[in-house]
Amino acid sequence: MKIGDKMFSSRLFTGTGKFNSNELMEEALLASGSELITVALKRVQHTLEDDLLRRVQHPHQNLLPNTSGARTAKEAVFAAQLSREAFQTNWLKLEIHPDPKYLMPDPIETLKAAEELVKEGFIVLPYIHADPVLCKRLEEVGVAAVMPLGSAIGSNKGLQTRSFLQMIIDQSTVPVVVDAGIGAPSHAAEAMEMGADAVLVNTAIAVSGNPVAMAAAFKMAVEAGRMAYEARLAQPREQAAASSPLTGFLNEL
Amino acid sequence: MSSETTYLDVFRQLDWDEVKQSIYAKTAADVRRALDKPVRDLEDFKALISPAAAPFLEEMAVMSNRLTQQRFGKAMNLYIPMYLSNECQNICTYCGFSLDVDIPRKTLSDAEIEAEARILLEKGYGHVLLVTGEANKTVGLDYFRNAIRLLKPYFSQLSMEVQPLDEAQYRILVEEGIYAVLVYQETYHERDYKLHHPKGKKSNFAYRLETPDRLGRAGVHKIGLGVLFGLEDWRTDTFFCASHLDYLEKKYWKTRYAMSFPRLRPCAGGVELKSVMSDRDLIQLICAYRIFNQEVELSMSTRESAIFRDHVIKLGITSISAESKTDPGGYSSPDVNLEQFEIDDDRSTTEFADVIRKAGYEPVFKDWDWALM
Numbered sequence: 001m002k003i004g005d006k007m008f009s010s011r012l013f014t015g016t017g018k019f020n021s022n023e024l025m026e027e028a029l030l031a032s033g034s035e036l037i038t039v040a041l042k043r044v045q046h047t048l049e050d051d052l053l054r055r056v057q058h059p060h061q062n063l064l065p066n067t068s069g070a071r072t073a074k075e076a077v078f079a080a081q082l083s084r085e086a087f088q089t090n091w092l093k094l095e096i097h098p099d100p101k102y103l104m105p106d107p108i109e110t111l112k113a114a115e116e117l118v119k120e121g122f123i124v125l126p127y128i129h130a131d132p133v134l135c136k137r138l139e140e141v142g143v144a145a146v147m148p149l150g151s152a153i154g155s156n157k158g159l160q161t162r163s164f165l166q167m168i169i170d171q172s173t174v175p176v177v178v179d180a181g182i183g184a185p186s187h188a189a190e191a192m193e194m195g196a197d198a199v200l201v202n203t204a205i206a207v208s209g210n211p212v213a214m215a216a217a218f219k220m221a222v223e224a225g226r227m228a229y230e231a232r233l234a235q236p237r238e239q240a241a242a243s244s245p246l247t248g249f250l251n252e253l
Numbered sequence: 254m255s256s257e258t259t260y261l262d263v264f265r266q267l268d269w270d271e272v273k274q275s276i277y278a279k280t281a282a283d284v285r286r287a288l289d290k291p292v293r294d295l296e297d298f299k300a301l302i303s304p305a306a307a308p309f310l311e312e313m314a315v316m317s318n319r320l321t322q323q324r325f326g327k328a329m330n331l332y333i334p335m336y337l338s339n340e341c342q343n344i345c346t347y348c349g350f351s352l353d354v355d356i357p358r359k360t361l362s363d364a365e366i367e368a369e370a371r372i373l374l375e376k377g378y379g380h381v382l383l384v385t386g387e388a389n390k391t392v393g394l395d396y397f398r399n400a401i402r403l404l405k406p407y408f409s410q411l412s413m414e415v416q417p418l419d420e421a422q423y424r425i426l427v428e429e430g431i432y433a434v435l436v437y438q439e440t441y442h443e444r445d446y447k448l449h450h451p452k453g454k455k456s457n458f459a460y461r462l463e464t465p466d467r468l469g470r471a472g473v474h475k476i477g478l479g480v481l482f483g484l485e486d487w488r489t490d491t492f493f494c495a496s497h498l499d500y501l502e503k504k505y506w507k508t509r510y511a512m513s514f515p516r517l518r519p520c521a522g523g524v525e526l527k528s529v530m531s532d533r534d535l536i537q538l539i540c541a542y543r544i545f546n547q548e549v550e551l552s553m554s555t556r557e558s559a560i561f562r563d564h565v566i567k568l569g570i571t572s573i574s575a576e577s578k579t580d581p582g583g584y585s586s587p588d589v590n591l592e593q594f595e596i597d598d599d600r601s602t603t604e605f606a607d608v609i610r611k612a613g614y615e616p617v618f619k620d621w622d623w624a625l626m
Contacts, residue, residue, distance in 0.1 A: 017326055017328075018322075018325070018326020018327060018328060019326070019327060019328075019615060020326075020327030020328070020610075020613045020614055020615050021610065021615050022615065041622055041624060041625075042409075042619070042620055042621050042622040042624075042625060043617070043619060043620055044619070045619065067625075069621065069622065069625040070625055071507055075624075075625050075626070078624055078625075079622065079624040079625055082622075082624040083624075098506075098507045099506055099507065100507070100508070100509040100548065101502060101506070101548045102548075154323060154324055155323075156323065203323065203326065206326055206327065207322050207323060207326060207327065
């Protein structure tokens with residue numbers, strides 16, 4: 001799978017938040033096989049020597065700084081510029097959630113910031129609600145992928161937005177990464193079976209009883225879900241279809 | 254709701270005695286229902302802080318632990334207070350800085366502020382809480398602006414716990430870089446409030462009560478609330494504070510909120526406590542807040558004992574201080590005569606960070622960035 005100018009062999013993206021130690025985070029993220037790892041700019045020192053950042057720079061890993069904490073497009077753009085300078089990457093997970101209670105992304109500010117950042121040469125991956133029209137608008141301004149939510153960040157509630165995610169997947173011309181709300185490997189597999197290009201999982205790994213084992217479980221689930229999607233799933237049926245009561249007479253004519 | 258409405262309008266519709274009575278009338282069945290619901294309202298909160306909830310403490314603790322980890326992860330934010338001044342024009346019957354308490358008064362100079370900053374930076378802190386009494390002539394807006402400008406290069410987040418200010422002044426301070434403002438109502442019991450604050454600008458109950466509204470309108474990132482436990486019945490006072498939080502969250506929806514739990518500590522000239530809050534009560538309250546509201550930040554200071562703090566970090570607290578000094582200049586040139594109150598847990602930051610790690614949490618010293626202001 002290709003996003004921007006990079007090829008990814010793992011479709012499991014991860015984050016660095018909520019782990020009980022940086023050591024454990026490093027081990028879990030290695031077990032996940034993840035090649036794209038998001039880090040909140042606000043959590044780290046502005047240098048790649050930061051203890052947390054040092055642990056997510058293995059050769060196969062790419063850093064995806066995020067603007068968590070920004071409430072407006074202006075704040076997010078400023079944070080992005082700083083992040084590009086500090087971490088030497090133009091990749092950015094654009095997060096603007098002015099509502100600290102449910103952390104719902106602001107569609108208007110996100111679109112504004114995305115447009116500006118694309119012009120400035122960023123590879124922009126915006127975190128958004130599962131809004132099919134917004135996804136098309138973001139595509140038009142040139143984002144590299146869209147990241148619609150499955151349910152609220154950290155809620156572990158799975159794909160509450162399932163039917164809207166399906167619309168987004170069906171009509172998107174950029175990769176669709178289902179972000180937020182994925183609480184179990186089965187949720188990740190479900191998103192992949194639906195045709196999502198990737199998923200981003202953080203809380204469900206970090207807060208689990210064994211983050212390293214859980215990361216490995218997510219890795220397998222994402223691979224299984226993708227393989228099932230590519231193999232084309234058999235469709236569920238309401239009843240057995242044995243005869244043709246309405247059109248069977250045609251055979252007798 | 255018009256923009257001119259404040260919490261005072263909500264407050265005026267509540268009657269202290271009725272609230273108190275309804276809390277004490279809650280039954281085990283009310284508590285059971287509150288615990289089983291997916292979303293809890295203020296009536297459920299009453300049940301959770303009522304005496305009827307006492308037998309449910311372990312269950313509440315398990316729930317609070319789980320809800321906190323889900324939202325905040327296995328991370329604990331660390332902060333440290335920096336007392337800038339102990340000058341104060343108010344009389345507060347319980348406070349070591351009260352005008353009528355005979356202690357030496359001191360306000361830090363630029364050089365002294367920077368001396369403190371260097372020490373706190375050395376200890377690893379990124380989040381600093383600036384604290385003063387209320388002396389508007391010497392420690393007012395200009396003093397705060399200057400302090401913020403001096404301190405910004407050292408830290409990633411500055412908060413303040415100072416006298417209530419006007420909306421326009423808050424706007425300026427937010428612009429200068431203040432992230433959070435903490436203003437405790439002390440007590441929501443209006444008559445007792447007046448007894449405990451007989452003199453000074455602080456004696457104006459309504460002005461203090463409307464401070465979070467002024468902060469919300471000024472666009473501050475975070476507002477800290479709390480009551481001072483010991484002045485009045487803690488359950489009733491807490492209910493009012495939760496109702497205040499509930500009102501603010503709906504009205505100023507872009508703002509974060511934090512709750513603190515100051516229990517009165519011995520201090521120079523201290524008053525006799527009217528209501529004593531036991532350790533068990535405080536745990537019940539912390540868990541009740543978390544079960545009621547999964548997003549509110551819950552904060553703990555060094556007023557509490559080491560053993561209490563070691564356990565409470567698992568029960569819903571999301572931010573905690575260590576090694577605090579409550580005298581201006583206390584880190585670079587300590588003088589116990591200048592203290593607001595005696596702290597209890599005096600372990601070093603390194604020691605306490607180890608305690609946090611052993612409890613299964615990552616101590617976080619930086620969780621904000623000037624780039625986001």
